[in-house]
Amino acid sequence: MxxxxxxxxxxxxxxxxxxxxEAGHKVTIIDNLCNSSREVLERIKNITGINELTFVExxxxxADGLEIVFNHYKFxxxxxxAGLKSVGESTxxxxxxxxxxxxxxxxLLNVMKHANVKTLVFSxxxxxxxxxxxxxxSETAPTGGTTNPYGTTKLMIEQMLSDLYASDQSWNIARLRYFNPVGAHESGLIGEDPGGIPNNLMPYITQVASGKLDELSVYGDDYDTADGSGVRDYIHVVDLAAGHLKALDKLEGLATYNLGTGKGYSVLDVIKAFEDVNDIKISYKIAPRREGDIASCYADPTLAESELGWKANKDINQMVRDAWNWQSKNPTGY
Ligand SMILES: NC(=O)c1ccc[n+]([C@@H]2O[C@H](COP(=O)([O-])OP(=O)(O)OC[C@H]3O[C@@H](n4cnc5c(N)ncnc54)[C@H](O)[C@@H]3O)[C@@H](O)[C@H]2O)c1
Known part of the structure; x- marks a missing residue:
């Protein structure tokens, strides 16, 4: 495609x-590079050996620029x-x-409609x-009660997509609800490159490991979880990427899927896994809870398995190994 x-x-x-x-699709990227680097394009070409990758900054x-791109490339x-993703910054x-x-x-949706491109996979x-x-x-759990503007933007877009589908059922739309993406491609050539102080646990840990940051703060050790620290469903980014291809293959109508592993790991579990696998000590301190954080969040991923035939395969040890492989090979990012 x-x-x-x-x-x-x-x-x-x-x-x-x-x-x-790698699956043989033809790809055009649109990105304004507000949170990324052009260098990633070379890295992708290096890994795949495929040079036919179109980039439009x-x-x-x-809207006018998009219109031209859609008319030209016939997607x-x-x-x-594309979007902004920092919870803290969004407040x-x-x-x-x-x-x-x-x-x-x-x-984007308006331009897609005009160009009669009605197949969308949304993050x-x-x-x-x-x-x-x-x-x-599970996907049938109630949505809403988002605790920050970032989350509310995702909720609003989901609503926009369901309204769009209700108005015109010739659209095919997948709404993929990611849990906590971590890790990097095993080559260590592409990975997460947060500018400034990272917002998420894994890049924070890897930057403490590399000496770029002094110490990790564990926000709260008094949650109602096994060790008191917050529990999340970490998913390897390579598994997550594979989920998008499955969603595209099977896409029919409006569908919503959790993409997670179904396993919850606490902050302290992740620190320990990182230390054990990479043989590096992570210096951390317990800090007060952060407003808006929740105790525990992990997926029931069975719908994606039964309908898409997709399941996360990579475990926490691969996640922490690949995250460190990327960070240690690219200490200053791209
Ligand atoms: N990383 C996570 O933890 C996570 C979790 C759930 C959902 N998501 C969503 O997945 C998507 C990708 O996340 P990511 O972690 O790869 O983020 P990212 O910031 O690394 O990637 C987003 C990309 O979009 C580009 N961009 C932003 N605004 C743009 C605009 N107006 N026009 C063109 N390009 C624009 C940025 O330059 C960047 O390259 C986002 O929509 C994010 O909200 C991320």
Missing amino acids: NILVTGGCGYIGSHTVLALL MDIRD DAVMHF KKPLEYYDNNVGGTAI SSATVYGDPISVPI
Whole structure:
């Protein structure tokens, strides 16, 4: 297929572009590089040996530019990763988040509609479940009660997609709710490259391991979990990328899938796995809980397995090994 990947230079997008190329698809990336580097394109070409990868530096809010790209390339489908993703930043800059994520997606969908490209795989997030009533969380669990503007943008886009589908059932739309993507391609050539202080646990750990940061803060050790620290469902980014290809293959109508492993690991579990696998001590301190954090969040991933034939294969040891492999080979990112 001929596929447009928005945000394809970013962390999850780049791993998915790699998987798409390896599966024989033709790929065009649109990215404004606000949180990524052009260097990723060379790395993808190095890994795959495939040179036919088109890149257009463009903001998805540029409707006229998008129109031209759609007319020229005649896509069959769109994978839409472009967006801002920092929970903390979204509380300080909510309008930028609504404009980029919600406004940008509305513009993209309009252009898709005009070009009659009606197949979309969208990056949603487990944050749409807010503070879950129970775990594991299945797709039928209530959504809402999001604790930050970032999460609310994902919820609003999900709603926009279901309204769009209700108005025109010739669309095929997958809403993929990611849990906590971590790790990197096993080559160590592509990975997560957060600018500034990382927001997420794994890049924080790897930067403490490399000496770039002094110490990790574990926010809360008094949650109602086995060791008191927060529990999350970490999923290897290569497994996550594979889930997108399965979703594209099987896509029919409007579908929503959790992409997680179904296993919860606490912050302290992840630190220990990292230390054991990589033989590096991680210096950490216990800090107060952060507002908006929840105790425990992990997926019931059985729907994706039964309907898409997709299941995460890589375990926590591979996640921490590959995260460190990427960080140690690229201490300053791309
Ligand atoms: N990483 C996670 O923990 C996580 C979890 C759940 C959902 N998601 C979602 O998955 C998607 C990809 O996440 P990621 O971790 O790869 O993030 P990322 O920041 O690495 O990638 C996003 C890419 O989109 C680009 N971009 C942003 N706004 C754009 C715009 N207006 N026009 C064009 N390009 C734009 C950025 O430059 C970047 O390359 C995002 O939508 C994110 O919200 C991420």
